[in-house]
Amino acid sequence: MPDLWMPGATRLDIGDHQPTDGGPAKAIAHITWDRNASAAKPADLVPYEDLRSYFSGSGKGVAPHILWDPFTGRFTQFVPATSRSKSLVDLVGGTRTNRAGSVVIQVEALFFPYCRVGKTVYAELDDTPCKGWADLQDWVHSWGVANAWPMGKPTDFTSHRSESTWESKSGWYGHSQVPENTHQDPGSWPAFVGNTTATPSAKYEPFPGASWFVAGRKSPIVEACRKRLIAVGCGKYQSSANPDVWGSGDERSYAAWQRHLGYAGADADGKPGPTSWAKLQVPNV
Numbered sequence: 627m628p629d630l631w632m633p634g635a636t637r638l639d640i641g642d643h644q645p646t647d648g649g650p651a652k653a654i655a656h657i658t659w660d661r662n663a664s665a666a667k668p669a670d671l672v673p674y675e676d677l678r679s680y681f682s683g684s685g686k687g688v689a690p691h692i693l694w695d696p697f698t699g700r701f702t703q704f705v706p707a708t709s710r711s712k713s714l715v716d717l718v719g720g721t722r723t724n725r726a727g728s729v730v731i732q733v734e735a736l737f738f739p740y741c742r743v744g745k746t747v748y749a750e751l752d753d754t755p756c757k758g759w760a761d762l763q764d765w766v767h768s769w770g771v772a773n774a775w776p777m778g779k780p781t782d783f784t785s786h787r788s789e790s791t792w793e794s795k796s797g798w799y800g801h802s803q804v805p806e807n808t809h810q811d812p813g814s815w816p817a818f819v820g821n822t823t824a825t826p827s828a829k830y831e832p833f834p835g836a837s838w839f840v841a842g843r844k845s846p847i848v849e850a851c852r853k854r855l856i857a858v859g860c861g862k863y864q865s866s867a868n869p870d871v872w873g874s875g876d877e878r879s880y881a882a883w884q885r886h887l888g889y890a891g892a893d894a895d896g897k898p899g900p901t902s903w904a905k906l907q908v909p910n911v
Contacts, residue, residue, distance in 0.1 A: 628768035635701035643709035648835030650796035651770035652727040656734045657812045663740035671741040690732035699758030715807045728835030729769045750814040759816045770832040772796040773818045777803040783810040796832045831908045833900040843872040846911040855879045
């Protein structure tokens, strides 16, 4: 299983953990934007410690998962990866923005346009050293978040939102791209590094989340999962007449797959997890 807490990050657990809803894994890019500056009037960057204290104190109600300092590579994490955080506006009766995925990992980069660090002024986040970005990208990716921007990589402070894309695609989203929200950040974001072609959504279905697998769940993903379990010799328990509906037989078959991987006891209960799911390699549907 991937690490609930990002390796190397300071762990500052604020509690109030709540589950996500399941679905395509997502990450949300924010900037703190705690001062308004301009090319003519730059302003000093706010100390990292001030933001860390805010998100663990009076700002708990809007805290992200991760506070990232792109100038030093420091990280603080406030809630585990599988919990929702509260950085997004979430309207009653809407898409449950903070929960709409197997994970919805929210990252606040310590930055605002035309911030000054030492004698240097930085107009865009891309201009900063972006220290620690590779480690952050790898940890987020380990949770099934595709190294992709389904609505396009942010390049300016304009908004573009598509609820259908948001509901159906794994990847990174700018705050400016999330339904129900009006913010226009982050304006820019560093490029993906390393091997970015092997994304979970490129060939195989990303893990839809443990809560997604409930009796009666109807989806083409269920049928694709069944076919894979049969292919690896673990599909003999499937009994539903509907090939795309999850049932008790599918759970028993998945338990056989978990035992095949070496799991035992409560770890082989037939409830899919991100590691066993990734190894099953269910084709993208």
